[in-house]
Amino acid sequence: MAGKISLAIAAERSASLLDGLVGYALRRAHNRMMADLAPTLAPLELRPVLFAMLAVIRANPDIIQMGLGTQLGIQRANLVPLINELTGRNLITRRADPRDRRALTLHLTREGEALLDQAATLIAEHERRMLARLSATERNRLLELLEKIAAE
Amino acid sequence: MAGKISLAIAAERSASLLDGLVGYALRRAHNRMMADLAPTLAPLELRPVLFAMLAVIRANPDIIQMGLGTQLGIQRANLVPLINELTGRNLITRRADPRDRRALTLHLTREGEALLDQAATLIAEHERRMLARLSATERNRLLELLEKIAAE
């Protein structure tokens, strides 16, 4: 039997304490998605975090840096070089907030809009690839279950 | 209505391109689990990766470093200091592999066994906490769906 032969040849992997853990399954699924996402966005010279920033900025006109950081779980100190990267590439602009002179509002440029649209297309294909084994129903079910975990 | 008031007060968060993405939901769920896992293991002075290593070593007697690295997705170069950490704390031992003198087999010490058992108890509680919103059926369903993504 082929099964027996490959079992003997393959590095045997016994069940461990990790096998029943949702946290471990989550880590492996997340790793596999991320391993495909980075190369997916590479042609646009975008990293996943930059895509996420562009998506949130477009969806939230006049959002300030603190708000962006809060939504994405990025601390304001770590956000600064990322914002600089996007402004340096003319993908977003910063404007003084007229109602709070400490704050800067963020906006996509036309180039930012165009790049985000391209990225969205690539990511849609990426999700189709990675979730090919799941039906549309399973995909929605998975989203619901993950939201239950992620919810505060 | 309370809903309307809190909607006005809360930082408004509009739906973005991220909202329908399984990859993004995966990231948030993973982050939330990890944020709880590290403090869970801290009393034992164990990080998640060290727990995973102990679990795999116990489940796979005579496993060598390369095999451990492959199973956990850790490159052999990065595994070295982790192995040193566990041996330095007398949680595992290294033995020359009689069939391949390049390789070192890994084994739990009694202290390693005992610590792994304690960690397993803490992690079981951690999973119960984080998955409180899910029924047993949902939890199993989630595991299945995640495996479909993580599978090669």
Added chain:
DNA sequence: TATTGTTATACTCTATAACTATA
């Protein structure tokens, strides 16, 4: 007093290249 953006800094994780000893 508290908050926004900023700088500096440190620590963890991860990735690559090169070495040694064995196979």
Added chain:
DNA sequence: TATAGTTATAGAGTATAACAATA
């Protein structure tokens, strides 16, 4: 030639503290 373990090193990502300007 290829592989197991090791060393050195560089790049991300993430965390904290402190400062100036403003609230």
